[in-house]
Amino acid sequence: MSVADRKAREKEALKALILKGAKKLFLEKGIEQTTIRNIADEIDYSVGTVYVYFKDKNDILHNLHSIGFQDLGNCFQELFTIEDPMERLRKMGIVYIKFAIENQEMYDLMFNLKAPMEFLEKSDSDFWDEGIETFGLVKKTVEECINKGHFEGHDVESLSFMIWSLVHGMCCLEIRQRTKGVKFASPDTILFDGYNAYLKIIDKL
Amino acid sequence: MSVADRKAREKEALKALILKGAKKLFLEKGIEQTTIRNIADEIDYSVGTVYVYFKDKNDILHNLHSIGFQDLGNCFQELFTIEDPMERLRKMGIVYIKFAIENQEMYDLMFNLKAPMEFLEKSDSDFWDEGIETFGLVKKTVEECINKGHFEGHDVESLSFMIWSLVHGMCCLEIRQRTKGVKFASPDTILFDGYNAYLKIIDKL
C-alpha cells in the first residue's frame, strides 16, 4: 500500500506545483498573457505533463479560483471574532475591497472571468460551492444585524445581494480600469469615499 | 473635390460595414468566439482589408464600445423628460439594468472587457470620453437630488460612484454567471429584489 500511497502523494504534489507555477506567472504577467508553455517552462516540465494533471486551461483556472476562495474565506473567518454584526459587516467590506485590490488577478479569476464557471458547467456538479459558502458568511452577518433590529423592512437575501453587488461593483470598476479616465475629483480615494458613503447609509438603517 | 469626398464616404461606409458585421457576430456567438476571419467572411472581404480600416482587434472593440455608449446615452437622455430628479434616478437604474441584461455582450464590452481601455491607453488621448459623459448624467441627477434636499451629508461624486457601483455590480454578477449556482431563494427576481432594496434605502435618505 505504501508505494501507491506515495504515488498518490507525488501526484498531488505535482498538481500543486503546476498550480503554484501558474499562480506565480498569473500574478507576474497576467492571466491572459500566461500560456500553458509558460507554466510548463516555469516548473521544468513539458507541456504534455500539464495535460496529464489537468483536463485543460479552464481546469487550472477553476482550481486557482478555488484557492482564491480559500484565501478570502480565511480573511472572512477572522472577522467572526467580532461579536457586533454591524461592526463585522462594516469591516467585511473593507477586507473584501482590500483583498480585491491586493490580489487583482485572483479577484478577477474568482468573480469576473468566465473560465471557472464554464468549467463548472461542463463538470458533473452544477453548484458554485465556493460562492455559496463565501456569500453565506455575508448572509449570516446580515441576518444577525436584522435579528438585532437593524435594516427594518428588508429581507436577508435581497439586502445581502445588494451589499455584495455594491462592493463588487466598486472593485470591478477599479480593476477593469473604469475608474481611471473618468476624471474623479480625488481618484486615489474614490473607492473608500464610495465605501464611506455606503457606511453612512447602513448606519442610519 | 467630389471624387475625394466620395472616397471618404466609401471609406466610412466600409468601416461601418465591418463594425456592423462584427457586432452581428458578437451578438450571435460571443466576442471571444468571433475571429477577424469570421468578420471578414461575414461581409465578403478579405482579412487584410479589415486591417486597412482598423489598427487591430482592440480598435474594433473600442469602436463598438463607443457605439454601445451612444445607445445607452440615448436611453439616458430620454429619462431627462422626467422633472423630478429622484424619480429620474430611480428609473435610471432600471434602464441601466435593462440595457445590461438585454445587451449582455455589449455591456460586457463597455464596462468589463480590458480591450477598449487598452486601446485607449495606447492612443493619444488618455480620457475615457464615453465614460465621462455617461457618468456625468448620473452625477447631474444626483446633484439635482441633493439640491432638492435629499441625501443630506453626502457629496455628489462619492454617492454617484456608489450608486453606479451598486447597479453595475448586480449586472456584472449576473452577466458573469455569479448569480447562478449561488442558490438564491428566488433566482429569477434577485436582480430586481436587490434593486428594490436599494430603492427603499434611497427613498429614506
Place this chain on the structure above:
DNA sequence: TTACAAAAATGAACAGTGTTCAAAAAAAAT
C-alpha cells in the same frame, strides 16, 4: 542483477488565433 510490465513524462504535430506585407487588382489621372 536482469527482464519484464506499468506508470509517467515527453515534444512533435494539428488546427486555430491575430497580424503583416509584397503582390495583384481596381480606380483615377494623365
Place this chain on the structure above:
DNA sequence: ATTTTTTTTGAACACTGTTCATTTTTGTAA
C-alpha cells in the same frame, strides 16, 4: 491608351491550446 494612385488580397509568420504515439522512468519479480 498609359501611367499613377488607391484599394484589396491571401499566403506566410509567430503564436495559442490541445492531442497522442513514443520514450523514459519506475516498480516488481525471477
